[in-house]
Amino acid sequence: MNATPMLYPQRLNQFTKEHADAFAAVVCGLLLILGWFALHLNWLGLALMLLPAAYVIGGYESAREGLTTLFKEKELDVDLLMIVAAVGAASLGLWQREYHLIIDGAILILIFAISGALEGYAMRRTEKSIRSLMNLTADTARVLRQGREEEISISQLQVGDEILVKPGELIPTDGLIVSGYSTLNQAAITGESLPVEKTVGEEVFAGTINGYGALKLKVHKPAESSLIQRVIRLVEQAQTEAPPSQEFIEKFERGYARVIVFAGIMLATLPPFLWGWNWETTIYRALTFLVVASPCALMAAIMPTLLSGIANGARQGILFKNGAQLEKIGKVRAIAFDKTGTLTTGQVQVSQVIAATDFTSSDVLKTAAAVESSSEHPIGKAIVQAAGDLDWVHTVEVQAVPGRGIVGMAQQQKIIVGNAAFVQGYVESLPEELQKTAQSLEEKGKTVVWVAQKPTSQESQGIVVGLIAIADQVRAEAAATITRLRKLGVAEIVMLTGDNQRTAHSVAQAVGIERVYAELLPEDKLDVIRSLQKHHQTVAMVGDGINDAPALAQAAVGVAMGVAGSDVALETADIVLMADKLEKIAVAIDLGRRSHNIIKQNITVALSFIILLLIGNFLGNINLPIGVIGHEGSTVLVTLSGLRLLKR
Numbered sequence: 001m002n003a004t005p006m007l008y009p010q011r012l013n014q015f016t017k018e019h020a021d022a023f024a025a026v027v028c029g030l031l032l033i034l035g036w037f038a039l040h041l042n043w044l045g046l047a048l049m050l051l052p053a054a055y056v057i058g059g060y061e062s063a064r065e066g067l068t069t070l071f072k073e074k075e076l077d078v079d080l081l082m083i084v085a086a087v088g089a090a091s092l093g094l095w096q097r098e099y100h101l102i103i104d105g106a107i108l109i110l111i112f113a114i115s116g117a118l119e120g121y122a123m124r125r126t127e128k129s130i131r132s133l134m135n136l137t138a139d140t141a142r143v144l145r146q147g148r149e150e151e152i153s154i155s156q157l158q159v160g161d162e163i164l165v166k167p168g169e170l171i172p173t174d175g176l177i178v179s180g181y182s183t184l185n186q187a188a189i190t191g192e193s194l195p196v197e198k199t200v201g202e203e204v205f206a207g208t209i210n211g212y213g214a215l216k217l218k219v220h221k222p223a224e225s226s227l228i229q230r231v232i233r234l235v236e237q238a239q240t241e242a243p244p245s246q247e248f249i250e251k252f253e254r255g256y257a258r259v260i261v262f263a264g265i266m267l268a269t270l271p272p273f274l275w276g277w278n279w280e281t282t283i284y285r286a287l288t289f290l291v292v293a294s295p296c297a298l299m300a301a302i303m304p305t306l307l308s309g310i311a312n313g314a315r316q317g318i319l320f321k322n323g324a325q326l327e328k329i330g331k332v333r334a335i336a337f338d339k340t341g342t343l344t345t346g347q348v349q350v351s352q353v354i355a356a357t358d359f360t361s362s363d364v365l366k367t368a369a370a371v372e373s374s375s376e377h378p379i380g381k382a383i384v385q386a387a388g389d390l391d392w393v394h395t396v397e398v399q400a401v402p403g404r405g406i407v408g409m410a411q412q413q414k415i416i417v418g419n420a421a422f423v424q425g426y427v428e429s430l431p432e433e434l435q436k437t438a439q440s441l442e443e444k445g446k447t448v449v450w451v452a453q454k455p456t457s458q459e460s461q462g463i464v465v466g467l468i469a470i471a472d473q474v475r476a477e478a479a480a481t482i483t484r485l486r487k488l489g490v491a492e493i494v495m496l497t498g499d500n501q502r503t504a505h506s507v508a509q510a511v512g513i514e515r516v517y518a519e520l521l522p523e524d525k526l527d528v529i530r531s532l533q534k535h536h537q538t539v540a541m542v543g544d545g546i547n548d549a550p551a552l553a554q555a556a557v558g559v560a561m562g563v564a565g566s567d568v569a570l571e572t573a574d575i576v577l578m579a580d581k582l583e584k585i586a587v588a589i590d591l592g593r594r595s596h597n598i599i600k601q602n603i604t605v606a607l608s609f610i611i612l613l614l615i616g617n618f619l620g621n622i623n624l625p626i627g628v629i630g631h632e633g634s635t636v637l638v639t640l641s642g643l644r645l646l647k648r
Contacts, residue, residue, distance in 0.1 A: 021061070021117035028058030028113050032106045039099055051102050055090065058109040059083050062116070081260065082112050085290040089624055092283050101284070104624040108291065111628045138206070141172035144216070154223045161219045165210050173206045174226040175217030182213030256295055264290045284624070285617060292613035292627040297606035297634040302599055304642030309595040312645050317578040318588050325574040328557050330592025334536035335490055335585070336529060336551065338543035339497035339504060340447075341378055342561055342582070343511055344472040348378050350386035351446060352469035354437055364466035366392040368451045371408035371415045374398040379449060379470050380406070383417075386468075403498035403521040414454045416462065419500070421519075423450040428461035441469045445506030447499055477583045478511040484586040491536060496525045496543075496551070525551040542585060543573075559585060595645055602638040609634035 031054035038047035059082075066080025086105040093101030140151050144162045154172055157163070162178060165171055171184070183195035184204060195211055198204055204217065206226040223229070268286035271277040277285075306323035313320050320326045337343050353361040369387035372380035373394060395408030395415060405418015407426075416426045420438065424430060430450070438448040447470040454462025482493060494515040497504045504518035517528050525541075529551045532539045541548070541555035552558030552573050560573030561580045577584045613630045616622040622630070 025113040025117050028054045028110050054106045058113040081290050085287045088287045107625040108628045111632045138170045138172040157223050163217050165215045171204050171208045173223045178216045178218050180215035183211035185209040260293050288617050288624050288627045297638050300639045301602035304639045305598045308645035319576040330596045331538040332540045334492040334532045335540045336494050338548050341544035343478045348382040348470045348472040351471040355466040356464050366390050367465050368417050371395045416452045423452045426462045427452050442502040474510045481582045482512045522550050529554045
């Protein structure tokens, strides 16, 4: 049965479609009852007016869809098989003057219409959970221009505009707080149950609800690039893309329908010659066969379950980009974690500044901030924040080398900021005293950033300006998450990082990861993922940065941290954790496994019903209405079974 949902129909179309199926089923039922009474009262003329009307009203939509599929796509449709069986029963009844067969056909149409209405309703329960995202977007924003408030459409907002959000209002677009303090309810976006405090300089997201304080925001990205708009686009994509299992079932259904038609023709012609059946029994059994053998329940075994799982995940701050990823995450046997921003908070801070001879701490910070002000990396942001009100010059020709460092030009000086190996390529040597200091800091689990400069007008080597020690905090939930994943049966958990061995092992020890790969470039992370895939078929990668993108793409399941993650990571990943809550990975795996189990149960139920009904039909123990009830009942049953995933 076709119950393909439209995720974001207009409200009028939504109302019309949602009630039209139910209305048609009710009218079809009334006409059937009146026709049945007319037959029993021997009012044949009235019955032959009422019953065809029941056929037309109850079966119009299915007949239209079936004929459209037949003529446009040259494929047989399950809906068409149902209509053929019903019309065949009516024709047989008129031919043999066995008018109860017309009633049987009408019952088939009625049950098919009721089933369609119920299945559509069940599917729309899933859609409703996802469609609620649309209600999180405001249509207008209160923009401040030349000291006056002006209400404009969200589409008219420009980067740099300042907007005012009053208490209790939806945040209209992503922005940075310019003034004000408040708490924001981010539950619908990130799944966080408690409001989050926000103040000047912090980012707020469209679709979150402002608390008690008025906020003035500065728009720092186009409205269409806001987090909620990206979520909506990804959910739309998840709705339209069929997972491999569903594609297989759909291909199977097309071939299966041809087999059913061929078998039905054989059953309608051969039994009188082979077993001496009369023609009425033969054709009736063939029509019943068309009904009970149709794979409606099998078609409904997968997508309702996956869509329910996607909706469940979205409510908990887990965004699955498509149903295939919900299937895959449940099969994960190995997981690789990035360190910075994933196992750690990514909210790094400068903990210590050590200047080289002839330089001061301010010199080190100003030099580093000059080039890091053009970087989106968390370490770069921490350095810029630490530089505070220091007066630094802005660099040009900035070039970042992922996993190593960044280089820029300022005042005829090449400024180099990065790890020791990277800076070593630009200077004559690293001061021995600073190397000892760096080693000591790294043993304490801190990341050491070297700062150097080199005159562009000379052939001489550059000189080291100093060191900056960066401290990152391990996520409070990281250790518990690793323990939970092991209990779920994840065979291997590793950590990947561009940091040095000592820092990497310090973090790994804190969270309970034994296998560590450190000092990696993006291509090295890719190689590790490929190596894991040789031993474990399904490997997940969890990361947040640009340098994680190749590994996220290579992994069977790429998981990105939604709030802290870079745009590249979010676009590359298959699953996004909207609240940056690491423990949601275990929730996603559990959700994937539950969906896989329910799909297996649904397929088993669907096939069992088909087999039992086929046996009953050949033995002559069921009539057409009973066959329809069994067939449509199994379809509704597996659809409702899939909706179990809507519950947490």
